Amino acid sequence: MEGRTIWWEEGGVGLIDQTLLPGRYEHVVCTTVRRLVVAIQRLEVRGAPALGVAGAYGIALACSMALQESPDTFHQSVQQDAAALRSARPTAVNLAWGVDQVLAAVMEEDNPAAAAHLALRLAEALADEDEAICRLIGSHGAGIIPDGATVLTHCNAGALACSAWGTALGVIRSAVADGKDVSVISCETRPLLQGSRLTAWELARDAIPVTTIIDSQAAYLMQKGEVDLIIVGADRICRDGLFNKIGTYMHAVTARYHQIPFYVAAPKSTFDPSRSVLDVIVEERERDEVAAFCGVRTVPDDVPVRNYAFDATPFDLVSGIITEEGIITRPYEHPWLVP
Numbered sequence: 001m002e003g004r005t006i007w008w009e010e011g012g013v014g015l016i017d018q019t020l021l022p023g024r025y026e027h028v029v030c031t032t033v034r035r036l037v038v039a040i041q042r043l044e045v046r047g048a049p050a051l052g053v054a055g056a057y058g059i060a061l062a063c064s065m066a067l068q069e070s071p072d073t074f075h076q077s078v079q080q081d082a083a084a085l086r087s088a089r090p091t092a093v094n095l096a097w098g099v100d101q102v103l104a105a106v107m108e109e110d111n112p113a114a115a116a117h118l119a120l121r122l123a124e125a126l127a128d129e130d131e132a133i134c135r136l137i138g139s140h141g142a143g144i145i146p147d148g149a150t151v152l153t154h155c156n157a158g159a160l161a162c163s164a165w166g167t168a169l170g171v172i173r174s175a176v177a178d179g180k181d182v183s184v185i186s187c188e189t190r191p192l193l194q195g196s197r198l199t200a201w202e203l204a205r206d207a208i209p210v211t212t213i214i215d216s217q218a219a220y221l222m223q224k225g226e227v228d229l230i231i232v233g234a235d236r237i238c239r240d241g242l243f244n245k246i247g248t249y250m251h252a253v254t255a256r257y258h259q260i261p262f263y264v265a266a267p268k269s270t271f272d273p274s275r276s277v278l279d280v281i282v283e284e285r286e287r288d289e290v291a292a293f294c295g296v297r298t299v300p301d302d303v304p305v306r307n308y309a310f311d312a313t314p315f316d317l318v319s320g321i322i323t324e325e326g327i328i329t330r331p332y333e334h335p336w337l338v339p
Ligand SMILES: CSC[C@@H](O)[C@@H](O)C(=O)COP(=O)(O)O
Pocket: 043, 046, 047, 048, 049, 092, 154, 155, 156, 157, 158, 161, 162, 166, 167, 168, 194, 232, 233, 234, 235, 244, 245, 246, 309
């Protein structure tokens, strides 16, 4: 996929509106922090590393807005915006990480104009670094994919979930760039369909063979021997397991039963060893994402709905975590996993 998922442009933070894909490819420019928070909550921009970049650019935007106000309230105003950005989505740790990377430097610079300049420079560097990290993840992971393999993935851990290239899809892209023949099964990823709308769109644009299935078909394809390997991304890697899009745990359990390798691809910024999976706030989203389909009611009004956006997979089910520094494997005692 050409270009970046999220960028800075005169007047605000530019992004591809991912809610419109694959039907429409449109850019949005968020000129206020409030609008950027809405974009994050609506999943116009989404995916853990892209949220990290959004958090960083969000602080640059907060600084540029605060500069128009009084210099006396600059730092206070940026801190308030930082709190709003940080809490826009609670589970992907990269969002708060991206905010904090830039905020810390802004708070140490007394001069508002210099702080705003610094914030933008740091956010741009973080976006560049994210792409470089994804390419490293890709080159470390490409070796695990055998030539001719069929790889199953869930949700979208591609270029659209990062600055560019992707984590799980970055590994697949790197294997293809190495000359391997790889085909992908993209689980549709109910209820917001990141797999069928985004992963399939990205891979088709790159001419990487991709087939979409409903999530509940994955186990049957594994039973039939049609899946060689699973690679997914992550939203937060705790000291005892990891969060990724709801449905990931189901694939990991099924993969273990069928003895299929199950890998996770993620950068260091997704690691949060300070927490156990039990301590993480798991985002619960609106009822209507599940209870309506294309405007048609699919659940009786008096029946409650649970709509967790993520689930936790214990390390016991994970064959390895592919990072920018190599692949972490059992017994998962790597320094990045120690509190
Ligand atoms: C490289 S992105 C990894 C994860 O962020 C991805 O798999 C995922 O779960 C995204 O969820 P989303 O709700 O679309 O932000």
